[in-house]
Amino acid sequence: MRIDPTVEEPTRELFGFAIRSELAxxxxxxRSFGDDITLREALLLAMAVSAMVLNDSAGGHAPTRExxxxxxxxxxxxxxxxxxxxxxxxxxxxxxxxxxVPLTTVLPEGAAVTLPFVVAxxxxxxxxxxxxxxxxxxxxxxxxxxxxxxxxxxxxxxxxRGLRADLRAADRSADRSAExxxxxx
Amino acid sequence: xxELDDLQPRPRRAADVASSAELVDAPGxxxxxxxxxxxxxxxxxRLRRSRRAGKEPKRRRVxxxxxxxxxxxxxxxxxxxxxxxxxxxxxxxxxxSLAVLxxxxxGLNIRAQLKRTAExxxxxxxxxxxxxx
Numbered sequence: 001m002r003i004d005p006t007v008e009e010p011t012r013e014l015f016g017f018a019i020r021s022e023l024a025x026x027x028x029x030x031r032s033f034g035d036d037i038t039l040r041e042a043l044l045l046a047m048a049v050s051a052m053v054l055n056d057s058a059g060g061h062a063p064t065r066e067x068x069x070x071x072x073x074x075x076x077x078x079x080x081x082x083x084x085x086x087x088x089x090x091x092x093x094x095x096x097x098x099x100x101v102p103l104t105t106v107l108p109e110g111a112a113v114t115l116p117f118v119v120a121x122x123x124x125x126x127x128x129x130x131x132x133x134x135x136x137x138x139x140x141x142x143x144x145x146x147x148x149x150x151x152x153x154x155x156x157x158x159x160x161r162g163l164r165a166d167l168r169a170a171d172r173s174a175d176r177s178a179e180x181x182x183x184x185x
Numbered sequence: 186x187x188e189l190d191d192l193q194p195r196p197r198r199a200a201d202v203a204s205s206a207e208l209v210d211a212p213g214x215x216x217x218x219x220x221x222x223x224x225x226x227x228x229x230x231r232l233r234r235s236r237r238a239g240k241e242p243k244r245r246r247v248x249x250x251x252x253x254x255x256x257x258x259x260x261x262x263x264x265x266x267x268x269x270x271x272x273x274x275x276x277x278x279x280x281x282s283l284a285v286l287x288x289x290x291x292g293l294n295i296r297a298q299l300k301r302t303a304e305x306x307x308x309x310x311x312x313x314x315x316x317x318x
Contacts, residue, residue: 008244016241019232023193030192070221078229080202082194114192125235126228137241144244 003045003144011042011117012140015049018121019136021081030113039113046116047097052143053123054093068093075122082118089119205229 010029017026033039054063054071063071072090076083088107092115095101103112128139208222 005244012241012244018194020236023196027193070224074221074225074228077203077208077225078232079197080199080233081197083197084194110192114194118194122232126232128231128235130231130234130238135238135241136235140241141245 003148004041007038007041007045008144010038011045012137014042014046014117015121015124015136015140018118019125023082026114026117030117043103043113043116046120048147049140049143050093050116050120050123051097052146053120053127053139054097056143057127062098065094068098075119075126078126079122084118084122088115092116092119 010033014026014029017023017029030039033042051062054068055061057063057071058067069090072086072093075089076086088111091106092103092111095106096103096116103116106112107115124136124139128134128136130136205226208225209219214222
């Protein structure tokens, strides 16, 4: 899985804003994504990072549902500054990250865009072994190296191609609608 | 109020944050609950320290040697039909990729959502600027 630097950089910043509870900056950064493809790839990265942290903390395996439930409860408890709904976090982890169900099927529209970054940020910030000198960004570096070292299977390549083609088609369709809606002259 | 008013989480009231004592001293706690409580304290402490750690640096450049050896290692392993047959590192990565691609790849028109949010916000700002009556 190649990680595009133009996707990685803003995604990393979003994690930082989520960890430091800089909510206005988080909002602003999210709105600054230039196109849907970049934002969607950033969502993919955030979800992959969450899965890697969770797998790592479960000893290298996908966590059980019970463990996911506990993790959701813990994330809802440890965040002092903003609300993380336990059930929403659990549904997101279980159904989207591990179940492959589309984000908007599981989450309300706003949360579908924000929660993946917020959850990944909180997971990184709480699971990096800071007492051993590992900052959350060191942990993120290590995870990204693992992700990039993974072979891209034909199935993944096909899906990525399909995803990008769908997005380009959706963008063209949105642009055509916008042109139709704009009064001429 | 639309859910898309703000693309950020809702602020939490300080009164809703349980103290460490409340977490670990709850009466009648089972062993499992007490393990979760202990983990909660550890993770909360780390998160608070991470919050104070300052702004993140950019991604460290991956050294060519690490990259080549990892790719070489990966290329030498035939991909099995089931991820279970892969070594732990690769199986979790492959599994992760497939699941998240499925989840993020369908039915999410984010750009349209963001546009709509911005338009809603503009509309509200105009309404607020308008004098009453």
